[in-house]
Amino acid sequence: LNGYVGFANLPNQVFRKSVKRGFEFTLMVVGATGLGKSTLINSLFLSSIYEDGKYPAAGTPNKTVKVQNSTVYLVEGGVSLKLTLVDTPGFGDAINNTKCWKPILEYIDSKYEEYLNAEGHVNRSTVVDNRVHCCLYFISPGHGLKPLDIEFMKQLHEKVNIVPVIGKADTLTPEECAEFKANVMKEIENNDIKIYQFPVDEFDEEEEAQDLQAQLPFAVVGSNTMLDINGKKLRGRMYPWGIAEVENPDHCDFIFLRNLLIRTHMQDLKDVTNNVLYENFRCNKLAAVTS
Ligand code: GDP
């Protein structure tokens, strides 16, 4: 159960071909320093792959100082998934945050570039896809977006699917969290920030997509600590007043987010990346060459 993610149960929209070949999916985390990005990546996928205790970086992750990726290979029910997790250095430490998005944009572009070159050389169906398919944008729990958040997301939104999340959501009460979510979404709308839109297709009810959209930004809690509560092992954060359980849907949206990324919406995130975001990159590139 520990390593079970659930992608073998991907819904039927998924093409047979990709099931046979396996999936490649890249997830990036971005946001200010100290919001729990590295911890969440570990909680989401990495540490669940190692058996308890053997996970090499259990405890507090080191401060992330450069864009770095790690790849995990998962196999479930005969389906394989190559999952690349891209961790990025936080911003906001420096007094001058001008262009703090630059290394992140460069990383995204370099993967598009690689893909474009490979496409030109070999059989399309064998091209390795290392493009970034989803970017979790971490928002600090508080009152709303900071000017830097707005600028940063605008720098990214034409390049990558942005899914906004509230980091360290255990520091908010449920009421604060609901109010904060509403404020953030209002600001995202008012500032014309384009975030990932949940697809509405003929099989889905429109309400379903709206329900998902209404839960944004997802409130997440990360922890690399396995707690032993009356013999039951769970990932969580212990406080004098109780425990914030990472995998309890009443406590945060972690499981919900993981299902969305790996089970229900992986193919759509890949499709939007390929058909809209990459296509946009490719056209700009061609226009630059021919002009
Ligand atoms: P990053 O800079 O965004 O990568 O943040 P880290 O993952 O390095 O975490 C920074 C600190 O916050 C560490 O001490 C973590 O233990 C702590 N932390 C991580 N996730 C959470 C969370 O969900 N809630 C709380 N309260 N603390 C967290």
Ligand code: MG
């Ligand atoms: Mg980090």
